Amino acid sequence: MIRNFLSERISWILLFVALQGMSLFIAYIDSTIPFASMLYISFLSFLLFAVFLFFRYFKETRFYKSLQDWESSLDLSEVAEPVSPFETIVVRSITEQTALLKAELSENRIQLEQEKDDLLSWIHEVKTPMTAMQLMIGRVENVTLKSQLNQEWLRIHLLLDQQLHQKRLTVIENDLYIEQIHLESIVFNEIQTMQSWCIQKGIGFDIQLDSTNVLSDAKWLSFIIRQLLTNAIKYSKKSDIFIRSYEKEGQICLDVTDKGRGIDQKDLPRIFDKGFTSTTNHREQVSTGIGLYLAKKAALPLLIKINVKSQIGQGTTATLSFPKQNEFVNLQGM
Known part of the structure; x- marks a missing residue:
């Protein structure tokens, strides 16, 4: 700030030096x-001028320091009161722009909420x-056609469900209900939902659930497991998907293992990024790059690590x- 102050006043300093030199x-x-x-x-x-600069530095930079430390929020209380006409102009301009931004932000927020x-x-x-x-498909007698219709119906159902949960993620904290949950019921329910696709x-599925009771939210945990199963089924051919639950270092874990094409090592750090699909199969159209991203976001408030x-x-x-x-107890004061 001292350097900026002297740079700003360099013309006056040079004028003073020139006048003294001329004298x-x-x-x-x-x-x-x-x-x-x-x-x-x-x-x-020169001595008087140095003292003058010293006091002017603290008086003039107080306002600009507050601007420098301002976090560019819409709260102007952090900005120091102006003490000069130019500072007043700056504050007036900032206040007017902030009022416009607040009005625009409020309008955009209302519009986004309405769209959601x-x-x-x-x-x-x-x-x-x-x-x-779904009821009409159930009455179709042609087995091949019925299977194809069920698969397409399931794709639409999963996409709608994904969109629904994506919009609710912004207020997930208001929707959580933490309780003891049986993994078995959730896993089997999700598998049953995707049965036509798997057939x-x-x-097939090889399931071994040694530890079944976990502390979580049933609805959002189902959504997370649904995304993992969707990926496993999507990128697998005729093979079994292995689902295992076990306890490791006092923590319950659930593995979903497929024998599909796999993921390149260079892609692993980016698989949870929104919109990322693949570098090895970049032209592929089946992947949206949203499932694991949403699963990761939903897992954070549930304290689940993926x-x-x-x-x-x-x-x-x-x-x-x-x-x-005890992690939930410490977080929520249960």
Whole structure:
């Protein structure tokens, strides 16, 4: 700040130095003016000027320091009160711009909330014909056609469900209900939902749940497991998907292992990034790059850690590590 202050005042400092230098030069060439006296006056002037700069530095930089430390929020209480006409102009301009930004932000927020409500309403409206369609598919006698229709219906159902949970993620903290949950019921329910897809691809499940009770939210945990199972089924061919639950260092873990194509090691750090699909299969259209991103976001407030290990051509293992009960107690004061 000192350097900035001196740089801002450099023209005045140079003017003062030039005036003192001119006075000394005139006293030097004009014998009628005592040079020693003029030198003494210049010394006192320099001393007085230094004291003046010292006090002006603290007075003038107080306002600009507050601007420098301001976190660019819309709260102007952090900005120091102006003490000069120019500072008043700056504060007035900032205040007017902030008021405009607040109004625009409020309008955009209302618009986004309205769009979110409209989308959620649309999703719920679509569920009615989806249910009717499922009943109609159940009456189809052609087995091949019925299987194909069930698969397409499931794809639409999963996409709608993904959109629904994506919009609710912004207020997930208001929607959580932490309780003791049986993993077995959730896992089997999700597998049953995707049964037609698994039959069509010739995929089976090898399930071994040694530890079944976890502390979590049933709805959001189902959503997370659904994303892992969707990925496992999507990128697997005729093979089994292995689901294991076990206890490790006092923490319950759930593994979902497939024997699909696997993930390149260079892609693993980015698989939870929004929109990231793959570098090895970049032109592929089936991947949206949103499932694992949403699963990760939903897992954070549930204190669930997601870890993925994979090798190209050898499959992928996604591990959910559930929190211990005392972690929720410390977080929520239960």
